[in-house]
Amino acid sequence: MKKLLLVLLLLLIVIFIGLVINTLLFPFAKIKKSDAQAFQPISNDSILSRLAGGIKIPSVSNGDPNLFVYAPFDTFKQYIAASYPLIHQQLEIYTVHSYGLVFKLKGSNSNLLPLLFLSHYDVVPPGSAEIKNKSEHVFRPSDKPLPPVSTIAEDWNYAPFSGAVADGRIYGRGTLDMKGMLFSLLEAMQKILLDKERPERDIYLAFGFDEEVGGELGASKIAADFKRKGLRFEAVYDEGGLILEKGSVKGIHSDVALIGCAEKGFLSLKVKVKGLGGHSSMPPSETAMGKAAVIMQRLEEQQMKPMISPLIQRFFQQIGGSMPFV
Numbered sequence: 001m002k003k004l005l006l007v008l009l010l011l012l013i014v015i016f017i018g019l020v021i022n023t024l025l026f027p028f029a030k031i032k033k034s035d036a037q038a039f040q041p042i043s044n045d046s047i048l049s050r051l052a053g054g055i056k057i058p059s060v061s062n063g064d065p066n067l068f069v070y071a072p073f074d075t076f077k078q079y080i081a082a083s084y085p086l087i088h089q090q091l092e093i094y095t096v097h098s099y100g101l102v103f104k105l106k107g108s109n110s111n112l113l114p115l116l117f118l119s120h121y122d123v124v125p126p127g128s129a130e131i132k133n134k135s136e137h138v139f140r141p142s143d144k145p146l147p148p149v150s151t152i153a154e155d156w157n158y159a160p161f162s163g164a165v166a167d168g169r170i171y172g173r174g175t176l177d178m179k180g181m182l183f184s185l186l187e188a189m190q191k192i193l194l195d196k197e198r199p200e201r202d203i204y205l206a207f208g209f210d211e212e213v214g215g216e217l218g219a220s221k222i223a224a225d226f227k228r229k230g231l232r233f234e235a236v237y238d239e240g241g242l243i244l245e246k247g248s249v250k251g252i253h254s255d256v257a258l259i260g261c262a263e264k265g266f267l268s269l270k271v272k273v274k275g276l277g278g279h280s281s282m283p284p285s286e287t288a289m290g291k292a293a294v295i296m297q298r299l300e301e302q303q304m305k306p307m308i309s310p311l312i313q314r315f316f317q318q319i320g321g322s323m324p325f326v
């Protein structure tokens with residue numbers, strides 16, 4: 001018995017030493033750390049009000065084409081045209097499938113491949129009982145604690161399409177996903193025009209309107225249009241992760257930007273099973289429910305293989321290199 005314990009202890013020590021050596025030798029990426037705050041709160045009232053105005057438009061997409069209400073999407077198109085007159089004067093603008101919006105700024109060197117920035121202007125429905133303080137990692141102008149969540153309008157601090165600007169935040173559907181990015185892109189574009197800057201590369205902005213329900217009429221048709229025109233891009237930027245404030249990731253003493261480089265796919269299946277009807281006094285040996293359950297179980301048993309893509313691996317190496325030894 002004593003011998004066995006000793007062997008176990010020895011084994012533990014070996015594992016521990018192995019861990020230490022492995023940690024010391026692991027090829028963590030060397031990165032330059034910056035003390036600069038990655039996220040700077042906006043203090044420009046006109047920028048805020050343009051975004052808040054966009055949040056007010058309830059452009060909720062719907063997976064059922066018969067229930068898709070397009071009126072708010074028309075309103076949204078008019079709203080950005082009115083909000084960014086310079087962009088509408090100076091950029092080439094066209095729509096794909098009526099609501100997919102493409103903006104093109106001509107660069108000075110047409111030999112270079114253009115850049116593409118994506119976003120979408122549909123949002124998910126506001127839901128009924130919703131979100132208890134889920135978004136605390138963004139939009140905090142100071143260190144002062146956020147106000148407590150109230151319970152008006154089904155647990156929203158402010159109504160989902162109010163676009164309320166309060167307590168250092170903008171409230172509403174789409175502020176994060178993805179009108180925030182859409183308006184940031186338009187603001188940046190307007191600034192380029194105001195400053196009379198001319199980038200070398202052509203810059204494209206492309207905004208879909210059904211991302212939350214699959215993007216088949218928006219992003220997919222825009223992509224097909226680009227392909228038809230033989231357009232290729234030097235880089236494509238789409239919605240991704242968040243900028244987590246200092247302290248959000250344990251062991252890292254700076255803001256952390258989570259850059260999404262890949263997205264898991266998904267599969268929706270409709271399973272139809274036929275069986276005999278009957279009475280519970282004489283149940284058949286195999287019911288439709290039972291058959292359906294077997295199908296479910298087999299599906300669950302054959303899941304997609306998980307994998308760590310090279311980019312994700314690099315992410316762990318980077319983040320590990322910024323963490324203390326322990």
Ligand SMILES: [Zn+2]
Pocket residue numbers: 120177178211239
């Ligand atoms: Zn989105």
